[in-house]
Every structure is written in structure tokens, then in C-alpha cells.
Amino acid sequence: MKIEDALKLSSNTDLKSKTLINLHYTSRFFEERFASLLKEFDLSVPQFNVLRILRGQKGKPASLACIQERMVDKNSNTTRLVDKLILKNLVLRKVCPENRRKIEITITEQGLDLLKTLDPVTQKSNADHTSALNTEELELLNNLLDKLKSHE
């Protein structure tokens, strides 16, 4: 469905504005679906992202700043996200002994298990959500998005 029909956009909405609205709307469309999938596992999208980043550390602990840098939503309040994950026993937090300003966060066995359960689920969901585009189109879309971000 074209974005102008989905949101009944005025016919004189210019192409540049329409593209940004379409980007926003399309993104939210899939985020919502992904969020409702994760909800069955009592996880929010940013919480899931924190876990994924921690797994990527392969045992090496991560500081809050390090997590934040790699989050899709850069402005998430990482302190409070980690608080929630600690309550669920999915991550551990301890003060870095070398630099007590820093916090060392690691994923627990339970967190790794949860991700292991989620792997096939999220993969299937992502494949399903992108099923309308073939490989070539997906690469094209990625390139256009990367180029769009490169504006000065």
C-alpha cells in the first residue's frame, strides 16, 4: 500500500517529505510487530538489543557507554534498561575494579539461553517481514538507506 493512501497524505506533499514520512511509518510498522513477538518472552526491543550486544562481547564485559554506542536507539537510558534485565537474571553488573567509574555488564547463562531460544524465532520473523523483497532489492534498500544517512 502506498504511503499516501495509508495516511491519506495531501496530494501536494512533496517527494522529500513523503519519503521521510514513509521511512518513519514503515519502520514503526515492523518495530511494532517485532515488539509484540518479543513480548511473549517478556522482553522489550531495547532490552533484546542489550542482550544481543552483550552476547557479541563473547564473555568480555561491556560498560554502559559501550552498550549505548551500539544500540539502535542511542537515547535509551541504558542504566534503567540494565536494571530491568538484572531483575530478570539475564545480566550481571559489577563495578570495574580498575576504574570504579565504569560498570562491567555481562550476560548470564539464563540470558544466553533466552537468546538461543529467540534466535530461530527472530530469524523467522525477519525473513517473514522482508519476504516481499528479493536479495537484490534488499541490497538496494540497504544502500539507499546508507546513502541517505550520509547527508551533510
Add this chain to the structure above:
Amino acid sequence: MKIEDALKLSSNTDLKSKTLINLHYTSRFFEERFASLLKEFDLSVPQFNVLRILRGQKGKPASLACIQERMVDKNSNTTRLVDKLILKNLVLRKVCPENRRKIEITITEQGLDLLKTLDPVTQKSNADHTSALNTEELELLNNLLDKLKSHE
């Protein structure tokens, strides 16, 4: 900048997942910038969208359900968004006389004036944000986004 570098994605992230992450990240990237622009005018993005929808009504009042249907963020709590706009004298709310379940919302002169001030500002911002793509690429991007949403 490629998304895998921006977020230091694992090299074995599949194309489908990468595309959805890129979509999410790119969208947030521009939403943030747009939000900080609107902030100078003491408006949030959803508040701005409500005003724009009301202007599109050309005097005809809109119900909350009607606004909601046309919002980019469908899950905004329109009642509370409208509350905030009323406090700023940008919209009016009254009960529909034919159907007292419905609420009729209209934009005030002050709201129209604000949008008039914002028009050149947002247009310039949108043009700036999309400056990295030419018309052909923008149309291609729109088509890919529309196609992506059409998945079954």
C-alpha cells in the same frame, strides 16, 4: 556510513535482519533531528502530526479516531496529545452534538499560525535530510518501502 560499521554488527548478521535494523536505525536518525527542530517551537513530533492532520481537514472537525487513523505513530494516545495541544491553545475540543460519544477537534487560528511559521522550516529540514538522494533514488526508496510493507 554502512549500518554494520555504525553499530558494529556481527559479520554473520543476515541480509534480512540487517535491512530491518538499518530501517529502524535510519528512521530514528532522522526522527531525532526532526524532533529537536520542533522542540524549538515547543512541539513534539506526534503533536505536530496532529496539527497537520487537523489543518488538512480544512475547517471540518476531526474525531479522535479519525486523527488516530492518520497518525504515523498509530499507537499514540490521542486523548492525551490533544490535551497538551489544548493547554497551548493550538486546538479546540467539543462534544459532537449529533453523537455525544464523539469529540470534535479543530485547529485554532494560533495553531494555523504556528504551522505557517513551521512550513518553510520543516520543508527546508526535509530537503536537507534527503539531499544525499536524487529524485530517482527517492522514488525508488519509496517504492521499496511500499513493497516491503506489502508482505503477507
Add this chain to the structure above:
DNA sequence: GCATTACATTTGTACCTACAAATATTGTAT
């Protein structure tokens, strides 16, 4: 050493989002 600055995180506040339950009004079936 002591003040100053920089760094890393935490806390506070206002707003937004997601969703379920509650309220009020209208329409419908019998």
C-alpha cells in the same frame, strides 16, 4: 597536595507508547 577538569553513570522530570480496563453513549433485537 589541592583545585580543576574530564569521565562514567545515576537520578529526576516531562513526555510518549502500548495495552487493558473502565466509562459513557448509541444502536439493535426481542
Add this chain to the structure above:
DNA sequence: ATACAATATTTGTAGGTACAAATGTAATGC
């Protein structure tokens, strides 16, 4: 007419986002 369902909005609650101020720790200059 009354009960029941449908519609439209409101309210409550738990999380998330944005941003500024506060806290605690480490590094630097004198």
C-alpha cells in the same frame, strides 16, 4: 422497554525516550 452489543473516548499502569542536573571517581596542572 430492556438487555445486550457496538462505538468512542478516557483512564491507569508499566515501560521507553529525551535531556539536564547530580554524583562519584580519576586524571591533570600548578
